[in-house]
Amino acid sequence: MPIDTPISHHVSTHDAAADDRNDSILIYVDGQIVPRDDAKVSVYDSGFMLGDGIWEGLRLYDGVLSFLDAHLDRLFEAALFIDLDIGMTRAELVEAIWATLHANAMHTDVHLRVMITRGRKRKPFQHPHLSIFGSTVVIIAEHSRPDDSVITRGIRLHTVPHHRGLPLTQDAKLNSHSKLNCIIALNHALRAGADEALMLDPFGFVNTTNACNFFIVRDGAVWTSTGDYCMNGITRQKVIDLCRTNEIAVFERNFSLLEAYGADEAFLTGTFGAQTPVFEIDGREIGNSTAGPVFHRIRRLYKDLIAAQIEAAGS
Structure with a gap:
């Protein structure tokens, strides 16, 4: 193979x-x-x-x-x-x-x-x-070129009982080789027929997936977790910064599955895929299973940011 x-x-x-x-x-x-x-x-x-x-x-x-x-x-x-x-x-x-x-x-x-x-x-x-x-x-x-067909296929998430924990156990901000907690979570999601695991924080608020940072969009505003219990993602921060500099309302806040299920859009961020749309959470369809306008705008802004970095390096 x-x-x-x-x-x-x-x-x-x-x-x-x-x-x-x-x-x-x-x-x-x-x-x-x-x-x-x-x-x-x-x-x-x-x-x-x-x-x-x-x-x-x-x-x-x-x-x-x-x-x-x-x-x-x-x-x-x-x-x-x-x-x-x-x-x-x-x-x-x-x-x-x-x-x-x-x-x-x-x-x-x-x-x-x-x-x-x-x-x-x-x-x-x-x-x-x-x-x-x-x-x-x-x-x-x-x-390694990301497969852009994922933009039209979307990601299915399943909420798992395994959470990204408190810093006094293993700080989720630590990018360590010890990924077993996330692998167990992913296996749980795969057995449920999903693509990735949605993990809660220690208090039951929506946190992150096993591999990426998680965002939702409600009424044109972008929400993500407080960041206290997730990887301090480089792409996550760039998306937050892009929203703030381009008049897109963005909030780092606690929110529940109730609010995630009712989101207009949802997407993931990470170094490899940049931004990836989520079309389903626990069997609930998100955004009519299409990548929404806020996602596409952020994706364009991020590509422009990369292009500007390349141009600056060549000047």
């Missing part, structure tokens, strides 16, 4: 057009750029053994890494929080990212995953002091 071949009928916010070039990409592993089949880490690695690591997803558009500084800020803040020494400065990490892209002759429509773990352990236990060999850094860059 080709690597990019879908394995189910479900729609995903990460659906991409198949690209055979990804079968032979070169991957960065701890200073070496190696063929995909040779890109390996130890079974003693903290990321494999314990999910002890952090990551970022990046997009390359026409030679520009979109919102790179914001992504690096989030990555290094996460490293500080979990006491992880990345072992590279920001400049060195950026150099490694560009080296990976250049080795693959990549220029646009590329998705990158930058992964950093606490590294190889001396023994198979969780104590961080057993990671004595330094961090593991892996950079995967793939030719």
Whole structure:
């Protein structure tokens, strides 16, 4: 089966057009750029053994890494929080990212995953002091153009009992390798016949999905969660900022499923797909199963923002 071949009928916010070039990409592993089949880490690695690591997803558009500084800020803040020494400065990490892209002759429509773990352990236990060999850094860059048919097909959400919790358990703002809570939530939604899981916050308010930030539109105004219990998404913040600078009413607030079910529009945001419309929540149709005017306006504004960033980089 080709690597990019879908394995189910479900729609995903990460659906991409198949690209055979990804079968032979070169991957960065701890200073070496190696063929995909040779890109390996130890079974003693903290990321494999314990999910002890952090990551970022990046997009390359026409030679520009979109919102790179914001992504690096989030990555290094996460490293500080979990006491992880990345072992590279920001400049060195950026150099490694560009080296990976250049080795693959990549220029646009590329998705990158930058992964950093606490590294190889001396023994198979969780104590961080057993990671004595330094961090593991892996950079995967793939030719990846989002499948725009998702705009007409839409995403179906199912509300799950698993929530994105309080910071005193595992802070939802931490982009960690430990994604099991979200995977369990997604499996629950898939078994219900949906595409992604809608997750509530600890108090029962609508929060986020297992993979993306969630927005609704009511009477022309855009609503999203308070942001207290969800990933501090880069695209989420850009959408909020675009609304504020383009006279689109936007609110970060608590709202319930009752208000989500009655929304005129709903959509998701994330680095890969940018904005993706939601057509169904728990079997309730949203917006007559079509992407609405507010969604399309925000999507155009976001594309213009990317275009302006590319133009500024070339000037």
